[in-house]
Amino acid sequence: MAKILHIWSLSKSFPGQVALQDATFDVEEGEVHALVGQNGSGKSTLIKVLAGFHQPDPGHNVTMRDEVFNIGDAAAAHRAGIRFVHQDLGLVEAVSAVENLALGFGYRTGFGRRINWKKETLKTKQALLDLGFDIDVRVPVAALGGAARTGVAIARALQESEQNISILVLDEPTASLPGADVDRLFNAIRRLKTRGIAVVFVSHHLEEVFEIADRVTVLRDAKVVATVEASELDMSSLIELIVGHKVTAATVNRSIDQTLEPRLRVTDLWGLGMNDVSLEVRPGEVLGVAGLTGSGRDTLIPMLSGAIERLGDVSIDGVTIRAGKPSAAIAAGLAFVPADRLRNGIISMMSVRSNTTIANVARNKTGLRLNHKKERAETRDWISQLSVVTTSSEAPISTLSGGNQQKVMMARSFRLDPKVLLLDEPTQGVDIGAKEEIHSFVDAAAANGSAVVIASTDSGELARLCDRVIVMHRGQIVDTIVRGEGSMAQSIDKVLLAGSSLATN
Incomplete structure (x- = not known):
């Protein structure tokens, strides 16, 4: 296929940080070209330079259909027929x-x-x-x-x-889509290919890369490390290119003491799309929540956290948690990571430090005064533990990539040593390395006695982390899948595919 875009030796530096170094990248007519890499690898920087949001460093050479192309100029990109659909869609x-x-x-x-x-x-x-x-x-x-x-x-x-359209760049288009919607989107992408439009597909969902991509470019540590035909890769080799070493899948081997009283008890829960839900989670247990959009899966966690009005009883170690009282919920031992970090999680104008410690600033007080030195030291420790890529603990959190913002939100919850940890799509939009780091911290929270509840559209993630998974449909629990009873991921997918028949089961 004919090359449309060819980029040689593209770099972009910020004060104290090289975000992209000597990148070479090309796009061919009518192909789907996947762009993958860990958070902070340079993917977003490459896309933002191409879109004209950032100016590149001197020393590059870029052509569009064999003519010199002024990369870093939004108007030039538009004239050249390059279009962008970003993760937030902008609708x-x-x-x-x-x-x-x-x-x-x-x-x-x-x-x-x-x-x-x-x-x-x-x-x-x-x-x-x-x-x-x-x-x-x-x-x-x-x-x-x-x-x-x-x-x-x-x-x-x-x-x-x-x-007039040559290239369409899709930045994390499937980040929050359930499987059926992903299939519809991929059908649309295939239609674009038949029209000769090239699609640059940015994603952390590697299984999707194998389904839709013709070629794959991998970035690591601000450099392009490989451009490979997708047919020449398998999952393990792609992961190794992304992280730089072999990754061995972790396995869960928990033993839940069934004689212990439930740490989290939910009785007769009613509310937005929720119909008489009751559940229990014991100390050290991880409960997964699966379901299609609108099934109740996407509202259960916010409702348990008190962010959404509810009827019924939610208690931690026998202490009732009232909705709309976040400080009381935190005091009772509850921590919550919402699905929409931009709207409900991070405080964009504040620093990484403030976003990490805001749920419990009293921990770093000396007398009546906040000890900033102690607070900064604790934040640096969490940055190290979760491998957060940032120039400083004082950097505005808005300057971090989405995956690193997610890690800060996880640090905010983990530092509370919660009795109950509620996670709504905890690895949405994060790379494979960050995903494993977050999974390890969930394992550690359970090992420390937390009762963990995770809602996720990723059946593989639920199978990796959970002891039990409840499947929801029309606001009710319609099935419970227990670890050890066959393939958990396949069982989850099977129940979800049953779709509308669940209500009659």
């Missing part, structure tokens, strides 16, 4: 797909410069049908499924004639 969710596309490209007007809504609707409908999405384009985007919202973002990026 206005309160308005429809029709309006979202028009906001990106302008409205068609008729007599008296009135907006021709019929033409706008037909245009949007056809753009989404071309991607394989047959949806109601008039409803608010917030009412659409995850794949459909991503489809709207792609359609908006590709509004000009396809002859």
